[in-house]
Amino acid sequence: MNYLFNPGPVNLSKRVRNALLRPDLCHREPEYLELLQEIQQRLLQAYSLEPHRWQVAVLSGSGTAAVEAMLVGLVPEKGRVLVICNGVYGERMRDILHSHNLPYALLEFNWEEAIQPEVLEKAFKRHKDLSHVAVVQHETSTGRLNDLAAVGALCRERGLPLLVDAVSAFGAEQLRAEDWGVAACAFSSGKCLHGIPGLGMVLLSQEASNGLQKNRNYYLNLQRCLSSPNSPLFTPALHCHYALQEALAESAEQGGPAVRRRLYLHRRRLLHEGLEAAGLRPLVPTPQAASSTSAFPLRGMSYEALHAKLKKQGLIIYAAQGRLAGRLFRLSVMGEIPDAVFRRLARRIGELYAR
Numbered sequence: 410m411n412y413l414f415n416p417g418p419v420n421l422s423k424r425v426r427n428a429l430l431r432p433d434l435c436h437r438e439p440e441y442l443e444l445l446q447e448i449q450q451r452l453l454q455a456y457s458l459e460p461h462r463w464q465v466a467v468l469s470g471s472g473t474a475a476v477e478a479m480l481v482g483l484v485p486e487k488g489r490v491l492v493i494c495n496g497v498y499g500e501r502m503r504d505i506l507h508s509h510n511l512p513y514a515l516l517e518f519n520w521e522e523a524i525q526p527e528v529l530e531k532a533f534k535r536h537k538d539l540s541h542v543a544v545v546q547h548e549t550s551t552g553r554l555n556d557l558a559a560v561g562a563l564c565r566e567r568g569l570p571l572l573v574d575a576v577s578a579f580g581a582e583q584l585r586a587e588d589w590g591v592a593a594c595a596f597s598s599g600k601c602l603h604g605i606p607g608l609g610m611v612l613l614s615q616e617a618s619n620g621l622q623k624n625r626n627y628y629l630n631l632q633r634c635l636s637s638p639n640s641p642l643f644t645p646a647l648h649c650h651y652a653l654q655e656a657l658a659e660s661a662e663q664g665g666p667a668v669r670r671r672l673y674l675h676r677r678r679l680l681h682e683g684l685e686a687a688g689l690r691p692l693v694p695t696p697q698a699a700s701s702t703s704a705f706p707l708r709g710m711s712y713e714a715l716h717a718k719l720k721k722q723g724l725i726i727y728a729a730q731g732r733l734a735g736r737l738f739r740l741s742v743m744g745e746i747p748d749a750v751f752r753r754l755a756r757r758i759g760e761l762y763a764r
Contacts, residue, residue: 411720412750415727416549416577416702417472417600419744421652425603428655429648436641444650445641451657452610455665456584463586464618466611466634469646472576472597475609477505478629479572479595480543482611482621484511488540490572491532493560496520496548497730498574509625514539520551520733523697526559533567541592542569547578547699550730551692552739554582554699561589570617576600579612580660581669581700581743592617598649601669601701601743604656607649673700676742676751683755687762692737702741704729708762712738718761724754 413420434441449465468474480502484490490511492503495518506513516532518524524544533539542564547554557573564571570592575584579594580601586594593613599606611631613621621632633642660669677700681691684705692704707715712728715738719726729737742751 411723411725412746412754413725413744414740414742414754415725416739416741416743417597418606419599419603420746421605422603422656422659422745424659425605425652425655428651429605431648431651434647436645436647441641441645441647441650442639444654445645448650448654448657451654451661452612455580455657455660456586458586458612462615464613464615464635466613466631467645467650468609468611468629468634469607469643469649470609470629471606472574472595472600472609473501473505474629475595475597475611476502476574476576478609478626478631478634479593479611480505481509481511481625481629482631483570483572483593483617484513484541485620485622486511489513489536489538490541490543491516491536491539491569493524493529493542493544493555494518495522495524495553495555496545496550498545498548498550498576500731502543502545502574520731521692523553524555524560526563529560529563533563533569539567539569541572543572543574545574546584546594547575547582547702549577549699549702549739549741550704550733552698552702552704553693554578554697557589557591558585561591565590575612577702578699579666581666581673583670584666586612586614598653598656601666602653602656602660603744604653605649607646608653670700673742676746676748677701677703679748679751680740680742680755683752683759687755687759689758689762701743702739704733704737704739707736707738710761711735715758715761719754719757722757724750724757 579596
């Protein structure tokens with residue numbers, strides 16, 4: 410068996426995997442609507458969000474599909490979004506906006522540093538025509554958890570809606586959507602929620618829903634998706650829904666996102682303690698780090714060599730991306746993996762680095 414230490418897809422629990430064996434279902438039948446509504450309700454309940462103030466659009470696609478639907482659906486033609494970037498996924502939001510010819514400004518930080526509020530304030534003073542701000546919550550290219558509370562406070566002062574890529578955060582990290590001024594966030598079924606890949610979702614405030622663009626795109630059209638709740642426009646990934654329904658039930662029974670975050674922190678501690686004994690420290694210091702993913706330096710060994718040696722033992726690690734490729738390897742603690750395997754991974758990496 411392979412154990413996946415990448416930030417999604419994840420190793421599934423037995424009950425989630427068994428959900429894929431449920432009977433085939435036509436998406437025009439009332440049973441599908443009941444399934445979809447339960448998923449939407451459970452997603453709101455995970456963060457104690459009121460259904461009269463928030464909606465969830467469920468799309469068949471990856472997390473990036475959800476991010477694209479969010480950006481394209483909410484940024485008006487005469488608007489301009491400030492994209493805060495300190496990693497690969499901030500750049501991806503920039504690229505999505507560019508591909509749709511939507512106006513944006515880019516605020517770049519070094520990939521190894523946190524978002525600096527004073528620099529963001531200066532950007533607001535330079536750009537007087539902003540309609541939205543977009544930011545990644547968990548930048549998995551480095552394992553950094555960006556400070557949404559600080560970013561949101563500055564956005565609220567200026568009445569700017571905050572659009573969040575929460576693809577690798579939703580289901581484990583904190584999300585105080587109303588306190589932080591979040592207008593919408595995009596996320597995925599196959600990461601912290603422990604479902605299978607295939608569903609991208611967008612959480613929208615009622616105010617954001619009221620401002621959706623109508624004819625900007627076709628398949629990833631949030632306005633069309635939310636306006637046809639009783640009859641999906643396209644054939645959905647039905648068995649992904651089954652898996653997500655079970656994964657959400659499992660998470661709720663375990664205690665929800667707060668308990669999952671504590672589980673991730675426990676697993677992260679197992680890894681970090683083992684790797685620190687071998688002289689390896691994570692790129693992002695613990696107070697600024699996400700609970701689920703850490704990046705470590707490659708020293709004296711290529712990623713390809715390290716990956717190959719670990720894969721022979723069923724331990725699948727993850728490469729760095731973009732400008733950090735070849736400098737780091739990444740480890741995630743998502744999914745159904747026993748504690749003993751995290752200890753084994755740390756021990757094996759330590760042995761390889763000791764040679």
